[in-house]
Amino acid sequence: MTSIPIRRALLSVSDKTGVVDLARTLADKGVELVSTGGTAKALRDAGLTVLDVAELTGFPEMMDGRVKTLHPTVHGGLLAVRDDPEHAAAMAEHGIGAIDLVVVNLYPFEATVARGADRDTVIENIDIGGPSMVRSAAKNHAYVAIVTDPADYAVVARGETTLDERRGFAAKAFAATAAYDGAIARWFGQVDQGQRFPATLPLALRRAGELRYGENPHQAAAFYTGNDGVRGIGQARQVQGKELSYNNLNDADAALELVAEFRDAEPTCVIVKHANPCGVASGATLEAAYASAFACDTVSAFGGIVAVNRPLDEATARAIAGIFTEVVVAPDADEAALAVFAAKKNLRLLLTGELPDPTRDGLSAKSIAGGWLVQGRDNGVLTDDMLRVVTKRQPTAQELADCRFAWTVAKHVKSNAIVYAKDGATAGVGAGQMNRLESARIAAWKAKDAADKAGWGTPHTVGSAVASDAFFPFADGLLAAVEAGATAVIQPGGSIRDEEVIAVADQAGLAMVFTGMRHFRH
CATH class of the missing domain: 3.40.140.20 (AICAR transformylase, duplication domain)
Known part of the structure; x- marks a missing residue:
């Protein structure tokens, strides 16, 4: 069966945008309207004739509206295989009428959480009847159209649907309930139960668009946005x-x-x-x-x-x-x-309208063969009490400011990372090398190249502060920084050779600050 006329539609929406216009168009085509609660009231207020679900089922809404559509008359009308004789006989025996269209959007669970509602209010905004109707209608999409996206109202307003349309609606519907249940599961696990890494971590992403290709032309790609409330790219x-x-x-x-x-x-x-x-x-x-x-x-x-x-x-x-x-x-x-x-x-x-908060919490994920690596965001911030000067010479105020600047930049450089900075600007950046010595040398070489191109005479690494995203395992990387002209160093510390590295810094007259925090970025 390909094209099916809509004779009865069940409308039950939390977001009522556009639903009155849709209902009016359907009613003009002779479609019987069935509805619940606030949706039924909105349609009646617009002058439309509506059959309340309670009239359809013979049972009133009860338990503060928790039970209203969970009834065989509703789900039989959604799940019945219309050309199956046994299903048709059951419908006739129990007075179950077919429902050809369901228009549902769910209780605003995520919006309720986002506004900081108390636990009881959050729980009350877990929709039960809505997802049940969505799943019933979507499963039986050969006969029933399920609309969860208001953008599709114009399609069903024609008064009939094709099989291809119903298949598309069903795919959207199952994605909508999966995302909805995922949001509930994340809240229960991470917020209500305080499990940073729950046993199951459901992710719901919305496709913002397909891309021409991925990193390379032979790779297909798309861009998806999350639902963490952060404004970014x-x-x-x-x-x-x-x-x-x-x-x-x-x-x-x-x-x-x-x-x-x-x-x-x-x-x-x-x-x-x-x-x-x-x-x-x-x-x-x-x-x-x-x-x-x-x-x-x-x-x-x-x-x-x-x-x-x-x-x-x-x-x-x-x-x-x-x-x-x-x-x-x-x-x-x-x-x-x-x-x-x-x-x-x-x-x-x-x-962007605003910049994201670098200290925000959250998770980052990376796929590997056979699984995912999930970790908390690197939102570590350097505070005064974390700084520990380990050399004989204390850094000057300017050196300390440049250390902080270089450290902040190094946090965002691929490891192994070395960053030279002077007067609030990077002088050289060494990124992604297999050893720290090479990163230090590359950053110094780039600084010299910049000086040669600009005609400065002296590279800006002279008198600079140098940041290392992780400890110096040997003194050689530090010696490369000394050769480049750095006068101050900031690094996490924690190597078994820290004393050796500190001694080299003292011998060179450097000021060295330990942070106790590492910033690997792979």
Whole structure:
């Protein structure tokens, strides 16, 4: 059976947007309307004739509305196989009429949790009858249309449905109940029972769009958004530019997460290439911050991702537009800045409205063969009481400020990570090497290359602070930093060779600070 006319529709919705217009259209086509509670009242208030579920079943709503649609007359009308003689006989014997369309959206469980409701209120917003009707109708989609998405109201308003349409509705419906039950399970496990990692961790993601391809053209890809309430790249408004790719989104997220660390700081700019920062700087203005960040690595910045912690102005926009830039991420942009970027048709401009909180809690997940690795977010923040000077020389105020800056950037650099910083700007970044010594050397080499290109004479690593995301297992990495001209070091400490490394720092006249916190990023 392909096309089925709608003769009876059951409407029971929490979000009543558009339901009156749908019901009126169906009624005009001769469809009998069946409804419950608040939905029935809304339809009657609109002048429509509605058969209450209690009239259909012969049983009143009871137990504060907990029991109303859980009845054979309802579920028989949904689950009956219409061309099965035994089913047809059972319907006739028990006076069960077929229901051809169910329109349901569920109690607002997640919204109730999000507004901080008490436990009893949260429990009362667990829908039982709604999901039961959704599943019954979706299972019997050969005969019944189940609509859980108001975007599909226009389809069923025709008064009939095709099998392909009903299959699509069923797929949406089962996804909706799975996501709903997943949200309830997560709340019970993680919130109510306090289990950070419950025995079962259901995830419900909503597809925001399919992408042209993944990291490489032979990989299919799509972008999904979560439901944790955090505003980020997934919720940003794309003002202009080509469609975002998988790599664009990944790199833009890396840039946003890093610049968010400076959301309460002075104007700051981050430039990212292949998920690693290649230049980060704070300054008196965004334009100055961009200039300093760009100067750190003018080669890698080409085709990179730029993120800033302040609304974009015209001067900064002109500076960014001076080279090829893939994506720019900002909280906002003034009209003059928008006009500058408008001339760069391929540049993607994303406005986030706000920056995410770097200290927020949450989980991150990574797939591996045969499973998933799940961990808490790296939301560690360096506080004054964590800092322990382990060398004879104390750092100066400027060295300590540069240590903190370098440490914050290193948190977002792929391990092994070494970051040199001076005067609130990165001087050199060494990322993703198999040993710490090579990262230290690469970062120093990049700083010298930047100095040669700019004609500074002296690399900015001279007089800089250097951050290491994990302890120095040997003194060789520290010696490379000394050779580059660093005068202060910040690292977690904790190596069996700490004393050896501290002795080398003392011999070189360095100030060294231990944090007791590691920032591996793989």
